Amino acid sequence: MKQSICGQQPLVLLGRNILLNVVQYYITKPSKEVGKRLRLKKLPGYPHEYGFGYYYQGDILLRPGKKNRFAVTSPTNYDVWPNATVPYEIEADFTDEETETLLAAFAQFESSTCVRFVQRTDELEYVTITNNGEGCYSYVGRDSDPAYNTLNLQTPGCMNSVSTPVHELMHAIGFMHEQSRPDRDTYIQFFPQNLAPKYQNANFINTNFAIYNGTSTTYGQPYDFVSVMHYSRFAAAATSIFPVLVKRNDNQAELGNDDGLSAGDVAQVMARYCPDD
Template sequence: MYRISVLFVLLGLSLTNAYPLHSPVIIFDLSVYGKALFGQPKLAEPYVLRTQPRVASDEEDEHPEESGDYLEGDILVPESSISMRSSPPRVSTTWPNGVVPYEISTTFPQDDVDTIMRAMELIQNKSCILFIPHTTEKNYISITNQYKGCWSAVGRIGDKQEVNLQLPACTKKFGTPVHELLHVLGFPHEQNRNIRDDFVVIVNQNIKADFMKNFKIDEHGQDFGVIYDYGSVMHYSQKAFSINGDPTIVAIKKREPGVEMGQRTNISDSDVARLNRMYCETETSSTPISVET
């Protein structure tokens, strides 16, 4: 699919005409995140080109997006990207026409580039989203590996927008780049949705004190008629930010066999439904739909 986007660029075709707008641009309210959304990413250890892939142990960074020093573990707008503005952005939007220009740092080894591209292809194949190589577009994402952790902003904030995938942890599981790219497209974390209390219990006594803010409900979030999904690639694991190794997120409803909180192997059916209602339908239905995962 991404080869098609390259062809559009080479032929100089208008993406607006070749890939028409499917739905109005949606505005996301970022005020729920407060000042914690903005910060300076910590530098990772200097990247060293490797002759063979490094392998993170099963214990190390099993859920790397949960172990970051950022808001909810992996949500960040670097201060450098807003330094030229009079004030930080309080809103973000969907990407017009569902088109996301991107660049990938040349410091990624080819096997990691392949993982990132597969994540993009998966999203494209399940929706009307189109990732295109960045050329002259003002607004685009820049995928790097120079900082600590896996992180992204939520939605399109404008200008060059960094997405970090530290090696080796953030490309070890295919679903981690998918998770971060869905943040780019406007997805919040599943356990922070405004309907979550009907589906999970947050066990406060098991959460590290400094991380209680990571479970704040997004009261302004939009559901797009998609029911809560324990198996969403955007859901955190049952022991996320645990101080004692006990669960911090407990399901209230019965889960289908095999559905795992915090899975990072694939995009779920509800993720696909939400993505298509955000970007690919001329009208967004308010009627809840149930999907099996």
């Protein structure tokens, strides 16, 4: 007998609240509690989804004063890295294997797009890559204050495949989550009743599962179910049995991927950083 995806938890009756165009704003700070979760590895979903309840949408740190300034990507350019070049500095004790994983993540961008990650010399704006025990997270886009250009990849949890480093690098160059697109509900069904019980409230849902408004841009690209920026089916789920996000007309389809940039991701990066290529 085919199992229902609706789950067994009581339905949270939020009506249109889950479709808010304005995402509730809050400033987030790194948390060791997220690191503990990742070490235990008892939750379903990708490693960069372990920060729910601590980080915005699971893995994003928000800067002060940047309320609702972006969506899938922002149509403005103030958070874009000039000349498609991202200086970085590693303040982490990665193993040789983990370093290779990070370099492989850089290489995906360099082989498919015009974006380049280069070791910092004397640049004032750069990404600092750390591996503190605080999970996987990044700020979104470039900031004039290096303190707000940090990207963390806790080891080993965030470095078991190339996809999480690529996901966080996408945030660092200014991209948000695919399932936050204004057209998400045309393609994806959201089952709030399958969230972990502590997340079944309007505040959590409106903050972490809202769709963005018309100020966002998708550069005319179709919805990408396998984007490295897409949540898994079980993001913030109570169990790995009942999914939270489901592709319409194919409720067994996987969402996101464990390999890195999809063709759709490449198209988005090219449209934003290399429109003339």
